Amino acid sequence: MKILIADDDSVLRAELAGLLREDGHDVVGASDGAEALRLVERESAPSEGLQAMLESLANPIRRALVGYIVASGPVAYSAILRKNFADSSSKLSFHLQKLQSDGLLAKGDAGRYGVTEAGQRAWQGFRALAERTSPSLLILKS
Numbered sequence: 739m740k741i742l743i744a745d746d747d748s749v750l751r752a753e754l755a756g757l758l759r760e761d762g763h764d765v766v767g768a769s770d771g772a773e774a775l776r777l778v779e780r781e782s783a784p785s786e787g788l789q790a791m792l793e794s795l796a797n798p799i800r801r802a803l804v805g806y807i808v809a810s811g812p813v814a815y816s817a818i819l820r821k822n823f824a825d826s827s828s829k830l831s832f833h834l835q836k837l838q839s840d841g842l843l844a845k846g847d848a849g850r851y852g853v854t855e856a857g858q859r860a861w862q863g864f865r866a867l868a869e870r871t872s873p874s875l876l877i878l879k880s
Contacts, residue, residue: 739764742777791841807852818830
């Protein structure tokens with residue numbers, strides 16, 4: 739797996755890169771956010787699926803829905819409706835359909851909404867970016 743480490747501390751970057759290389763990872767380092775973005779753009783463009791997931795999570799209603807379902811596990815529509823994420827059932831249905839079409843949620847056999855594996859990864863990545871602690875790691879699939 740290719741990993742990008744972005745941190746302004748060159749010693750920390752080198753130590754972390756060494757540990758990751760020992761585990762068999764291909765590591766690239768960046769000294770700041772601008773350099774990291776240039777490297778990401780050069781290495782790979784984000785997939786359309788990832789782009790759609792991140793755009794979905796940028797919406798506060800969809801972000802709240804995914805957070806609730808991640809915390810609760812598979813949830814029935816009626817339980818989601820009672821939480822008042824949207825001011826109407828039609829708006830809630832729209833947001834749930836959008837999350838499904840973007841690959842974040844899936845509706846199970848029992849009619850319960852659950853977070854997909856890809857949705858879990860996108861949620862974890864989104865939360866890590868929101869909580870942003872140093873050093874920052876961005877994992878790129880090769």
